[in-house]
Amino acid sequence: MTACGRSDLPYAFERNSALGTLSISDANSLYLQSDTFGHDLCIDDGNYKDVSVDTSYAVGVFDINQNDVIYGKNMYDEMTPASITKLLTTLVALKYCDMNQILTFTDECKINEKGAQKIGLDTGDTLTMEQALNILLLYSANDVANMIAYNYEGGGYVEFIRLMNEEAKKLGATHTNFVNPHGLTEEGHYSSVYDLYLILNELCKNEKFIKIESQGSYTTSYTKADGTIKTVELTSTNMYLNGSHEIPEGYKVIGGKTGTTEAAGKCLIIYFEDSAGNPFIACILKSEDYDTLYADMDSLISSTK
16 A cells, blocks of 8 residues: 555555545556545644634534534543543444333442432333433433443443443544443543544434434433332533523534533533534533633634634
8 A cells, every 4th residue: 555665656545635535546447436434524634723712621623514623622632521421322322222112220320429410210210211311411310321321231231331432433433432321530431522523423413312412401201119200300401502601693502412520620512503504513621610611612613604
């Protein structure tokens, strides 16, 4: 492929200027063409717009149609992504699980970390997989993340985590390794801004994911262990979707995922469209507070003009 460094030999493979096509000529001068792995992904050429997001550690904004990185900073640094982890949990569940499967909450599903987001399920409570994904994505319930993984019919918790990492690698997310399905801080659990873009970009091809993500709130009823029915009314943790932070004029936030831990700071990834319906993804990891997080995200959104 490199002609062994000799300048008198032609290259067997040539890439076009868009970095998206592999051209091959054989001995009979036949011309073959194939898409490369990254032909429909945003390529980082280092040619960024001027965006002021100095107070957030790692950021990126991606033009999906143009396959372009509009702006990036520390995009490949391996960091704890907090509950943005749940996007990969969702990807595996949507790909490998039945949405009508009945999940049962067990003792091993419990989350004991102080302050961790959860809906307070008790041993023996049941949800459908579809209910669980709605609660997971909108309310970021860590107990529900465990419930999904432990109830995986293809091999339980350990196999579910293995699939998460396998799917990440298939997407090219080489700076990602997850050891749990919820994102609470744990050694060996990390991702990057660019990898999280890859994961959300893949999820946005799924209509069920988009339907869940576009909700500002979610109400459902599930069965308690004693047979009674409990109704929960949940509001999205995404301030753009729950109405507590105004979206920049001319844009529509379709969905995304929030994340907050002491180690990760305030994190947010969103999928949004401009007034013409052009899609973008923007991600921020490790902002110091919510005001900074959403002000910087406003700047990223506006940079797509």
